[in-house]
Amino acid sequence: MQNVPAGGFRAALETLLGGDPPAGAPLVACGMVGSRQGWVEVPYLDCPADLAAITAALASAGERSIAIVPGLICRNDAGIPDVMRGEETQILGALEEGAPRRVVVLPGTHSKWVLAGASGIETFATFMTGELYAVLREHSILGRLAVAGAEPGAFERGVSAGLEAHVGLSHALFSVRTLALTGALASAGVADYLSGLLIGAEIAAGRRWLEERAARALPITIVGDAMLCSRYRRAFALSGVDADLGPADAAARGLWRIAHCARLVP
């Protein structure tokens, strides 16, 4: 989206499609295209929200109508909001109709933990794991200790440190530096240890969030980029949980379900 100039969304779409869309083909899009900096701002829809509610809130953009999926908003007990855009569509794509209640974890820049099931998307929480990794890796003293390469077990050691980071993340993070400084962690393992620590801390924090909602025992499905999902699955396994992987094309499936519900496709 950062490469699309003001007013250039239609042209960007045509570039992506390799020309004009086929006449009569319905167009449905989700994600940041519906944000304030997107094609058209689609207001966040309140949680809980199911397929019908999300479909009813589709907005349209452009001369020839393209339907844009709304993002979702929820609030915790203190009234602090949380938001998503795009993940609601991936979740709808990952869950079959009538799927039993579960936790959907969508790893990424802003990882989401979501309570969802047959009644739709109930509530969720964001963890800034991916963005913390990127800024610490590129701009902090921790990243400066890293050299390219790999060190067997470094990711797993990081996950354990993150899962056990009961004092707090900003304290646990300093172990990246002290272990490297004292020779207990090879420079080639620093990046993987940091990644593991942040993911482990996210899993521990996500569990606290689930506990507060009496949802700790629900099954977990991970949805997103294959490589990231496999890292999270390994981290969940280290924490004693066997998490499922959702379909790789969850976003496309979700868009299809929405298009179907909106009677744009048969």
Place this chain on the structure above:
Amino acid sequence: MQNVPAGGFRAALETLLGGDPPAGAPLVACGMVGSRQGWVEVPYLDCPADLAAITAALASAGERSIAIVPGLICRNDAGIPDVMRGEETQILGALEEGAPRRVVVLPGTHSKWVLAGASGIETFATFMTGELYAVLREHSILGRLAVAGAEPGAFERGVSAGLEAHVGLSHALFSVRTLALTGALASAGVADYLSGLLIGAEIAAGRRWLEERAARALPITIVGDAMLCSRYRRAFALSGVDADLGPADAAARGLWRIAHCARLVP
């Protein structure tokens, strides 16, 4: 230290002193000058360590001898090390001889929480509060929401959010974005809210650390940069604790106590 070329420490010292040091004047230095990238590497001394032990471990550098104070190292129950360089000297300078046991908090890039008293420095924990603020402010999506200025109460709201961040820091941080996005936090208040959130989370985490050591009831003394100390003092007050401020010249006082103990000064 980043501005000192290899082998240039003697010249840098003379620049700082405005020429050759007076004949016979003892020279004592602490901090990163004793690190691997410093003038001479002084090994970390194990905790607990008192004035006598720290003085006995002074190293010397340069043709005309300059005494360099060792940093300290401690380990938690899991064997993960923590380190400081320079703060040990500030702590010795902040505590009178025979001072009762207390918690010394040294805010900064890598904030330190330290258990110390008449028997010296027992143990400590580092929180990367200042560095997290800097990288998030300059390089993250949270920093991009900030505009210059001030918003009354933004710091205090951040402190409360940090103190109550029981799910975890990486989740609480996202509130910077969602509050700004929904208009509940003015852009001019983003930087102060972020600062307050990180300091509040540090205080909550520091307390968990103290609780594990049955030291939650000890008095707290804050030592360091005046402006930062005043922010921390306000944050402690919001958490219901009246923290003392240590002397502004704690490092100089500490160096003097060490020089005295080493019989370099009367």
